Amino acid sequence: MSDLWRLLLLLLATATIGLLTGHTLAFVSIGLLIYIFWLRKRIEELRDCLRDRNPANEDAFTGVLYDILAEFDRVRRHHHDRDKKLLAQLKRFQIAAMAIPDAVVLLGKHGSIDWANHRAGEYLGIQWPRDDGQRISNLLRAPELSRLIQNPPSAQSDDRLEMALSHNRDRYLEFRVVPYGNDQRLLVARDVTEIRQTSNMRRDFIANASHELRTPLTVIAGYLESIENDEDTTPVSAWKQIIGKMRTHTLRMQRLIDDLLKLSSLESVRSGEHREEVAVSELLSSIFNEAKVLSGDEEHIFYLETDTRLWLKGDQQGLYSAFSNLVFNAVQYTPARGVIRIRWHENDRGACMEVIDSGEGIATEHIPRLTERFYRVDKGRSRDQGGTGLGLAIVKHALANHGATLEIDSQPGKGSRFSCQFTKARLVRKQAPDEASISA
Numbered sequence: 266m267s268d269l270w271r272l273l274l275l276l277l278a279t280a281t282i283g284l285l286t287g288h289t290l291a292f293v294s295i296g297l298l299i300y301i302f303w304l305r306k307r308i309e310e311l312r313d314c315l316r317d318r319n320p321a322n323e324d325a326f327t328g329v330l331y332d333i334l335a336e337f338d339r340v341r342r343h344h345h346d347r348d349k350k351l352l353a354q355l356k357r358f359q360i361a362a363m364a365i366p367d368a369v370v371l372l373g374k375h376g377s378i379d380w381a382n383h384r385a386g387e388y389l390g391i392q393w394p395r396d397d398g399q400r401i402s403n404l405l406r407a408p409e410l411s412r413l414i415q416n417p418p419s420a421q422s423d424d425r426l427e428m429a430l431s432h433n434r435d436r437y438l439e440f441r442v443v444p445y446g447n448d449q450r451l452l453v454a455r456d457v458t459e460i461r462q463t464s465n466m467r468r469d470f471i472a473n474a475s476h477e478l479r480t481p482l483t484v485i486a487g488y489l490e491s492i493e494n495d496e497d498t499t500p501v502s503a504w505k506q507i508i509g510k511m512r513t514h515t516l517r518m519q520r521l522i523d524d525l526l527k528l529s530s531l532e533s534v535r536s537g538e539h540r541e542e543v544a545v546s547e548l549l550s551s552i553f554n555e556a557k558v559l560s561g562d563e564e565h566i567f568y569l570e571t572d573t574r575l576w577l578k579g580d581q582q583g584l585y586s587a588f589s590n591l592v593f594n595a596v597q598y599t600p601a602r603g604v605i606r607i608r609w610h611e612n613d614r615g616a617c618m619e620v621i622d623s624g625e626g627i628a629t630e631h632i633p634r635l636t637e638r639f640y641r642v643d644k645g646r647s648r649d650q651g652g653t654g655l656g657l658a659i660v661k662h663a664l665a666n667h668g669a670t671l672e673i674d675s676q677p678g679k680g681s682r683f684s685c686q687f688t689k690a691r692l693v694r695k696q697a698p699d700e701a702s703i704s705a
């Protein structure tokens with residue numbers, strides 16, 4: 266029976282008794298009270314039924330209460346289905362994440378382990394769920410890695426760390442940390458042992474071959490020089506020309522071998538290995554003087570603007586290689602009486618060493634490839650000027666060893682700007698007697 270009919274029947278019955286007894290209002294009120302109490306009891310029964318989910322009681326309800334129960338059941342079934350689907354999805358995701366060939370660790374606040382896949386056990390010794398909630402810094406004692414986890418790179422930058430962990434020195438891992446959600450991090454470790462071995466083999470081969478070539482070349486160059494200079498053995502003019510050419514080419518080969526050796530030695534340096542404090546201003550002023558000599562009678566106009574208080578934590582030799590290559594390139598690729606400006610100054614990202622020239626410039630399509638070994642815009646021109654095609658590759662490696670980057674801006678016919686950008690972490694501020702020095 267519907268609730269409305271039940272109520273109407275009750276009101277009719279109580280009103281009839283009221284009319285017969287002459288107390289209509291009193292009987293109707295009593296009837297309504299009885300209905301309210303009955304309804305309250307039914308609602309309590311409904312609550313108990315919903316709470317216990319006792320299906321035996323479900324048939325005991327009719328009307329609106331039955332509708333409420335049916336609606337509740339529908340919503341509950343919907344949630345149940347959704348939970349099942351989510352659980353299945355989560356399981357699928359976990360199986361997929363477990364199958365990833367790299368180690369994956371999800372880190373919560375303060376670097377606590379939220380989840381890890383099987384590979385994390387093999388590579389990092391992190392076992393899931395045994396290490397749930399443990400701080401990763403307690404399990405992997407590597408300060409560089411802790412630093413990377415605490416200060417992960419921004420989404421734009423691509424900062425990776427390559428190292429072997431103390432428990433397995435033979436396996437080289439490349440670590441990446443990706444921040445996500447609310448102060449959470451995703452740590453991914455990839456095994457790069459084979460890639461590293463191949464690149465080490467290539468580097469060692471080039472270094473060994475260059476070493477082997479160096480000695481015979483020095484001997485040949487020496488003999489050629491003595492033949493050319495020795496009064497007694499001064500060759501006839503036809504030979505003189507040939508010997509002159511042989512000397513030029515031998516010198517070129519020597520320069521090439523020197524650059525190859527420099528490049529392999531820069532490649533074998535681990536980033537952050539050198540931590541001496543380098544007086545960049547002094548280094549630049551000696552390069553500045555060498556550049557003036559190299560310019561010779563080309564009469565380039567040089568400017569040197571340096572902040573003498575700014576020093577760098579790094580490797581003096583590596584920085585010399587990087588800066589001198591950029592400055593000497595500017596001399597080589599800037600016509601006579603062109604302007605060459607060398608700057609060393611602080612900026613919002615750290616500090617920057619710039620070489621700006623008013624030379625021939627470089628077309629945009631060449632710029633991304635300039636730091637590749639042996640890449641030249643004009644091969645013949647570079648060779649004629651004594652270039653090896655390795656200068657900018659040396660610059661790139663020397664800078665990478667200092668966590669620095671090379672930025673190139675250039676416009677054909679207008680000139681070029683090569684900027685070496687160093688991070689704040691590498692800077693050392695010294696008390697300087699004089700402010701920024703400017704020389705010309």
Ligand code: ADP
Nearest residue numbers: 594595598641642643647652653654655656657
């Ligand atoms: P190279 O020994 O040929 O100079 P680098 O690696 O130093 O080799 O430079 C690669 C190429 O980049 C050069 O061949 C030249 O074409 C171009 N280049 C480098 N510096 C400059 C510059 N300041 N102005 C114009 N072109 C440049």
